[in-house]
Amino acid sequence: xxxxxxxIGTLLVTAAAAAGSGDGLSSTRSIVPAPETLRPCAVCHGVxxxxxxxxxxxRLAGLPAWYLRRQLEAFRRGWRGSHPDDVSGMEMRPQAAxxxxxxxxxxxxxxxxxxxRRPPVTVTGxxxxxxxLFQSCSACHGPRGEGSEAMLAPPxxxxxxxxxxxxxxxxxxxxxxxxxxxxxxxxxxxxxLALPDEQAIHDxxxxxxxxxxxxxxxxxxxKTAAAAAALAVAFGGSAAADVTRYPxxxxxxxxxxxxxxxxxxxxxxxxxxTPRPANPDAERFxxxxxxxxxxxxxxxxxxxxESLEAKGLGFGDxxxxxxxxxxxxxxxxxxxxxxxxxxxxxxxxxxxPNLPARSAFQVAGxxxxxxxxEVEVVLARPGR
Amino acid sequence: xxxxxxxxxxxxxxxxxxGSAAVYQASLALGLxxxxxxxxxxxxxxxxVGQRERRVVILGAGLSGxxxxxxxERAGYDVTVIEASHRVGGRNLTVRSGDPIDxxxxxxxxxxxxxxxxxxxxxxxxxPAHHENLLHYCxxxxxxxxxxxxxxxxxxxxxxxxxxxxxxxxREYMADARGFMTELVSKAVNKTDFDxxxxxxxxxxxxxxxxxxxxxxxxxxxxxxxRAGYLRGGMTEPPELKTPLDFTEILKSSFWxxxxxxxxxxxxxxxxxxxxxxxxxxxxxxxxxxxxxxVTKAPVQSIMLRETGVDVVYHxxxxxxxxxxxxxxxxxxxxxxxxxxxxxPAEYLTAMNNVGRGxxxxxxxxxxxxxxxxxxxxxxxxxxxxxxxxxxYPTHGIHGRKGIVQGAYVFDDATNDLFARLSPAxxxxxxxxxxxxxxxxxxEHVETGVTVAWHRMNHQMGCTAQWSxxxxxxxxxxxxxxxxxxxxIGDQISYHxxxxxxxxxxxxxxxxxxxxxVRAELGSSV
Numbered sequence: 054x055x056x057x058x059x060x061i062g063t064l065l066v067t068a069a070a071a072a073g074s075g076d077g078l079s080s081t082r083s084i085v086p087a088p089e090t091l092r093p094c095a096v097c098h099g100v101x102x103x104x105x106x107x108x109x110x111x112r113l114a115g116l117p118a119w120y121l122r123r124q125l126e127a128f129r130r131g132w133r134g135s136h137p138d139d140v141s142g143m144e145m146r147p148q149a150a151x152x153x154x155x156x157x158x159x160x161x162x163x164x165x166x167x168x169x170r171r172p173p174v175t176v177t178g179x180x181x182x183x184x185x186l187f188q189s190c191s192a193c194h195g196p197r198g199e200g201s202e203a204m205l206a207p208p209x210x211x212x213x214x215x216x217x218x219x220x221x222x223x224x225x226x227x228x229x230x231x232x233x234x235x236x237x238x239x240x241x242x243x244x245x246l247a248l249p250d251e252q253a254i255h256d257x258x259x260x261x262x263x264x265x266x267x268x269x270x271x272x273x274x275x276k277t278a279a280a281a282a283a284l285a286v287a288f289g290g291s292a293a294a295d296v297t298r299y300p301x302x303x304x305x306x307x308x309x310x311x312x313x314x315x316x317x318x319x320x321x322x323x324x325x326x327t328p329r330p331a332n333p334d335a336e337r338f339x340x341x342x343x344x345x346x347x348x349x350x351x352x353x354x355x356x357x358x359e360s361l362e363a364k365g366l367g368f369g370d371x372x373x374x375x376x377x378x379x380x381x382x383x384x385x386x387x388x389x390x391x392x393x394x395x396x397x398x399x400x401x402x403x404x405x406p407n408l409p410a411r412s413a414f415q416v417a418g419x420x421x422x423x424x425x426x427e428v429e430v431v432l433a434r435p436g437r
Numbered sequence: 438x439x440x441x442x443x444x445x446x447x448x449x450x451x452x453x454x455x456g457s458a459a460v461y462q463a464s465l466a467l468g469l470x471x472x473x474x475x476x477x478x479x480x481x482x483x484x485x486v487g488q489r490e491r492r493v494v495i496l497g498a499g500l501s502g503x504x505x506x507x508x509x510e511r512a513g514y515d516v517t518v519i520e521a522s523h524r525v526g527g528r529n530l531t532v533r534s535g536d537p538i539d540x541x542x543x544x545x546x547x548x549x550x551x552x553x554x555x556x557x558x559x560x561x562x563x564x565p566a567h568h569e570n571l572l573h574y575c576x577x578x579x580x581x582x583x584x585x586x587x588x589x590x591x592x593x594x595x596x597x598x599x600x601x602x603x604x605x606x607x608r609e610y611m612a613d614a615r616g617f618m619t620e621l622v623s624k625a626v627n628k629t630d631f632d633x634x635x636x637x638x639x640x641x642x643x644x645x646x647x648x649x650x651x652x653x654x655x656x657x658x659x660x661x662x663x664r665a666g667y668l669r670g671g672m673t674e675p676p677e678l679k680t681p682l683d684f685t686e687i688l689k690s691s692f693w694x695x696x697x698x699x700x701x702x703x704x705x706x707x708x709x710x711x712x713x714x715x716x717x718x719x720x721x722x723x724x725x726x727x728x729x730x731x732v733t734k735a736p737v738q739s740i741m742l743r744e745t746g747v748d749v750v751y752h753x754x755x756x757x758x759x760x761x762x763x764x765x766x767x768x769x770x771x772x773x774x775x776x777x778x779x780x781x782p783a784e785y786l787t788a789m790n791n792v793g794r795g796x797x798x799x800x801x802x803x804x805x806x807x808x809x810x811x812x813x814x815x816x817x818x819x820x821x822x823x824x825x826x827x828x829x830y831p832t833h834g835i836h837g838r839k840g841i842v843q844g845a846y847v848f849d850d851a852t853n854d855l856f857a858r859l860s861p862a863x864x865x866x867x868x869x870x871x872x873x874x875x876x877x878x879x880x881e882h883v884e885t886g887v888t889v890a891w892h893r894m895n896h897q898m899g900c901t902a903q904w905s906x907x908x909x910x911x912x913x914x915x916x917x918x919x920x921x922x923x924x925x926i927g928d929q930i931s932y933h934x935x936x937x938x939x940x941x942x943x944x945x946x947x948x949x950x951x952x953x954x955v956r957a958e959l960g961s962s963v
Contacts, residue, residue, distance in 0.1 A: 099776025150542060
């Protein structure tokens with residue numbers, strides 16, 4: 054029966070023909086096929102769950118587990134897919150309902166295991182206009198559309214742009230976010246109603262498209278770079294870049310007076326990082342929700358550490374830092390000491406002596422009410 | 438010559454000048470008579486490639502894929518068929534006792550009794566007499582056919598908005614509608630100054646025509662017709678005509694909008710046929726006669742065009758496998774191809790994107806008794822403008838104990854969406870509620886049912902390909918032509934989506950193109 058087939062195990066598919074596919078699927082890379090029980094998912098969401106516009110099935114690959122779980126649950130509860138105008142949601146709903154919990158977890162694992170790919174750009178809008186509209190989105194979805202579990206806000210960057218448009222339209226029309234019990238959907242609908250018109254939807258999605266393109270590069274390459282960096286760590290450790298750190302004269306304050314970076318060094322500019330809520334069950338945006346300055350700073354550094362490690366970097370590679378602090382509720386001045394308590398745990402210790410050039414500012418406010426700390430860093434990638 | 442010519446005047450002049458042969462040719466030119474050429478699509482006659490091995494991979498074991506496999510292996514090609522589903526046949530699906538229905542999110546099992554007549558054709562259910570390519574294979578593959586009753590004048594016309602919601606017999610509706618219309622026209626003939634157009638002779642003939650067509654009396658009035666069926670009598674007692682229906686009610690009903698003439702359409706006109714024992718016997722006929730491997734449960738992961746062939750990767754029994762073929766024939770639904778990794782040219786993908794994904798819903802109900810036969814209904818279709826749209830009565834198994842009634846046939850998108858979002862039990866309940874308004878004891882007869890939403894079926898997710906006029910103009914040829922060595926086939930690449938003949942014809946078209954190419958590549962000396 055199999056005479057014509059070649060068994061190849063992990064397979065490298067070569068795209069020899071010159072033709073470009075335009076749908077982001079034609080690259081040269083091995084395929085991670087869906088497990089047997091998840092084949093129905095791949096029928097609509099496509100091989101490796103990359104998304105298929107023709108059946109309105111979005112990309113699932115690379116989406117965080119918490120979000121996938123939550124959405125499958127939303128379909129099961131009828132928060133999604135019960136409004137007559139949400140036709141594709143209606144198509145998904147019974148499928149979510151027949152998944153067992155074990156299959157759901159398998160689906161979540163599989164989606165996370167396949168490499169992300171950048172979907173093709175299909176939406177035309179004005180990204181400049183979208184940038185200003187996006188400011189309110191960024192409070193929950195993050196400044197780079199990276200998403201936030203704390204805010205229950207999914208990543209937007211890298212999602213199929215046509216899907217974002219469809220969903221924004223549905224929130225706007227009430228086909229999503231109007232089912233009793235779907236509080237998160239209702240909150241999203243309230244935000245979407247601030248978008249004045251259809252054009253605004255296209256503009257904001259056009260801006261989200263730029264977040265993938267300019268900041269993350271070819272996503273397929275992203276993991277490769279991270280993997281290469283991880284390999285570099287494994288074979289000989291994180292040899293710090295050949296930078297010169299000038300100490301503060303006559304002071305043991307843990308920052309550098311200046312840091313000199315030689316030509317040829319790869320620089321990495323990291324976005325400002327904000328904290329996760331200390332207590333997500335507390336009243337949203339309250340002092341208890343976020344925690345004090347020190348707790349927020351600890352959270353910021355913990356998040357930053359995760360992000361840097363994923364890129365094969367560490368705090369020892371930071372050459373420049375900017376710190377933005379808001380005065381705690383009822384106070385006039387920022388809690389600088391509280392911030393420093395957290396900072397000292399990551400900079401100037403025996404384990405991590407490398408100090409960055411740094412500035413700290415008190416600002417009137419950050420993206421979400423009650424946020425007190427945001428930290429932005431520039432790093433020099435260690436030589437290979 | 439100040440007056441415009443009528444077509445008849447013109448033909449009379451041609452006849453006077455050139456005799457009847459000239460009239461015949463002129464009629465052909467005017468499109469008044471069918472030409473022999475347009476009624477025939479030449480079947481593929483492929484050059485045998487013999488020892489010069491050509492390898493073909495066929496994606497999808499739907500009808501068009503099977504036609505290609507059957508023809509190509511007979512012409513010496515090395516053929517492999519790859520099918521994602523657990524079964525072959527695509528949308529040619531007949532379910533019987535114990536068969537699974539693989540709807541996404543609504544898996545069902547058919548609970549009909551085990552009996553040769555108790556089956557339900559979920560997909561194609563009728564074969565028109567002019568679908569000669571399909572009929573050719575039925576003949577070749579020894580698939581017995583029987584007549585299928587499509588239009589039945591005894592069946593019901595039902596509209597909650599007309600006749601007080603009471604169903605009327607189709608024969609009654611049509612006879613009365615035609616009677617009233619012809620009576621109206623006859624009054625116009627008498628009143629209008631027809632001399633400019635018709636001679637007295639013509640006018641007389643026209644009135645005679647109207648009397649015959651509408652069953653008018655000698656005064657050109659409609660007073661009811663035997664065509665509507667007798668109210669009583671007619672055998673041993675004198676026949677009594679029915680009182681004609683109220684013409685305003687006839688107009689109020691939506692039946693005349695397209696349903697009344699539907700049975701005169703090219704693909705719907707009698708006689709039609711079905712395969713004895715279920716239309717999947719056509720698929721079985723192909724499978725019996727194909728020696729090449731048909732690999733099921735093998736979803737395709739990637740289709741990569743190369744200069745000299747096509748590489749296909751599929752997943753089977755836990756492993757990825759690759760076939761490198763010289764040519765690829767692909768009947769995977771075009772809307773699912775986007776989810777498969779590929780390197781198709783951009784214009785090919787754009788073209789696929791511009792063909793819509795249709796929706797279609799059917800219900801099959803097992804009835805514990807053939808109650809419709811007691812209403813003088815043997816086969817055919819009742820029309821209602823409730824959600825279910827149609828109720829079909831089985832042509833086969835007449836006077837048997839039980840039968841499978843098709844309780845819904847839905848083709849408008851909104852109603853298809855409505856049924857899709859209901860559970861199978863809710864769908865059947867809605868169909869019963871609709872049916873009760875036509876057959877009062879409908880509910881008592883329903884024993885079990887299956888529901889088939891083709892737009893939700895695994896591996897299909899649509900029925901049928903929706904081509905707008907613009908898409909036809911701009912994209913049809915793009916998809917009909919091969920992309921490299923890859924041929925897209927199926928009813929989706931035909932002017933007959935939703936018909937098996939469309940699938941067969943599309944396969945023949947692609948095979949003919951392949952044959953031309955292979956003859957050029959190998960030379961005709963083989």
